[in-house]
Amino acid sequence: MEFIKTNHSIVDAAALAIYSPAGIVVHTGDFKVDYTPVYGDAIDLQRFAEIGKKGVLALMCDSTNAERPGFTPSEKTVGKTFDTLFEEHKNTRIFVATFASNVDRVQQIINTAYHYGRKVVVEGRSMVNVIGTASELGYINIPENTLIDIEHLKNYKKEDTVLITTGSQGESLAALSRMAADLHKKVSIMPGDVVILSSTPIPGNEKAVARVINELSMKGAEVINQDTHVSGHACQEEIKLMYSLVRPKFSIPVHGEYRHLMAQRNLAISMGIPKENVILMRSGDVIEIGDEGYRVADHVQAGGILVDGLGIDDTTKEGKIIKAMSALLGEMAEVIESVDEDLSRAYDQINDLSDELEDLEADLYEEEDEDGESEDAEDEDTDGDDDAKDDDIASEPFYEVACPNCGETVYVSEDDLDAGEANCAHCGVTFEVALEGDGEEDAEDGPVQYEVTCPDCGTTAVFEEDELLDGAPKCPNCGKPLDFEVTEE
Numbered sequence: 001m002e003f004i005k006t007n008h009s010i011v012d013a014a015a016l017a018i019y020s021p022a023g024i025v026v027h028t029g030d031f032k033v034d035y036t037p038v039y040g041d042a043i044d045l046q047r048f049a050e051i052g053k054k055g056v057l058a059l060m061c062d063s064t065n066a067e068r069p070g071f072t073p074s075e076k077t078v079g080k081t082f083d084t085l086f087e088e089h090k091n092t093r094i095f096v097a098t099f100a101s102n103v104d105r106v107q108q109i110i111n112t113a114y115h116y117g118r119k120v121v122v123e124g125r126s127m128v129n130v131i132g133t134a135s136e137l138g139y140i141n142i143p144e145n146t147l148i149d150i151e152h153l154k155n156y157k158k159e160d161t162v163l164i165t166t167g168s169q170g171e172s173l174a175a176l177s178r179m180a181a182d183l184h185k186k187v188s189i190m191p192g193d194v195v196i197l198s199s200t201p202i203p204g205n206e207k208a209v210a211r212v213i214n215e216l217s218m219k220g221a222e223v224i225n226q227d228t229h230v231s232g233h234a235c236q237e238e239i240k241l242m243y244s245l246v247r248p249k250f251s252i253p254v255h256g257e258y259r260h261l262m263a264q265r266n267l268a269i270s271m272g273i274p275k276e277n278v279i280l281m282r283s284g285d286v287i288e289i290g291d292e293g294y295r296v297a298d299h300v301q302a303g304g305i306l307v308d309g310l311g312i313d314d315t316t317k318e319g320k321i322i323k324a325m326s327a328l329l330g331e332m333a334e335v336i337e338s339v340d341e342d343l344s345r346a347y348d349q350i351n352d353l354s355d356e357l358e359d360l361e362a363d364l365y366e367e368e369d370e371d372g373e374s375e376d377a378e379d380e381d382t383d384g385d386d387d388a389k390d391d392d393i394a395s396e397p398f399y400e401v402a403c404p405n406c407g408e409t410v411y412v413s414e415d416d417l418d419a420g421e422a423n424c425a426h427c428g429v430t431f432e433v434a435l436e437g438d439g440e441e442d443a444e445d446g447p448v449q450y451e452v453t454c455p456d457c458g459t460t461a462v463f464e465e466d467e468l469l470d471g472a473p474k475c476p477n478c479g480k481p482l483d484f485e486v487t488e489e
Contacts, residue, residue: 024057061242096195123150
């Protein structure tokens, strides 16, 4: 086996040349062609050509960007973008979120920060660990007195600092996501902050990234995610270059979704590989390749590993149990993932509905402000009273009393009793109220009252004795005179 120098978003990336009795198999790994890498040497194209002259049985090539035409830009182009953005935002605090493994990207951020006299804080467990290891191994150069601890951040002006953090993919537990959600213990996003997302969403992470961007924007931060990232994977012209150098008999597209594998299949055919010699594999396929062609010889279990290196023997009772547990956990993970997706969709729907209700409410209030007291407002007064009455009934003790003016039932609350008066929702008259036994002395000195029922409409009204003796009272409902006689019992 031979390691061949390549370029990727991590340092010391390498391809493999695997020598076997049947022939040489070249596996590119994740790669791009970068003639101006930030660290180390450019891809060793000469060695690929030398191996190609020996005769290569099969090429297993990265398919991630097989749908993208042209070449992948050099990593150094991102550094120029950082220079421009830092120049444009001299008076604001800057956050940069990227992959912890992309040491070259972090190096360029540090270089730009140092150029503009800013102190750098590295936040996020994986980011701290990777940068610490890279610094010890000499893969990254941090100028003296540039890196500071997050505890000392408060000692510097905001415009004099840069925070390099994890969370560019919207991971819920990553540092940037916790900052956006006000869950970070030491850093909060403030209005005017600039957040640079130096990455592109991995397929499937688009919704999570969008959520973080929305949360950052709602806090008044400016989010920048255009021209702040270059891929670590080869585009079409680089893939074609690899085929022209290696000149394999068979093509085995790897690393990508099925549509990416199909895109490279078409590229391989365009580079002269016979259609029947392009092998599209499924994860777990075991391929046998010979002079007469190839065949799928076997299929092995592929995917996540519950226990690595234990050597489980599924013929034993214990092995069968562990295997069953592994399968069950896998099923549970799929169910949880499905539920999580459903919850995310429900969350989005609820948010959309909430926004629509807010817009509707705003429109309704706007109409009321423009039209004054409309008929709808009048209906709202009457209906609102009924609703308020029902709310009072449900939430606190109440008492039923008859209105002394119209005779309709009125619901009296504890607050009304404390105030000593209540308002009739039917006729609008305000009258005195008290619990039985309260104010007995006042009642003895007060006027004598009688209930009179109208013979025409049946409405019962309450009149004081003086009203009945001095005049001819009328029914408050229909207005007809009341015929009565006052007698002593």
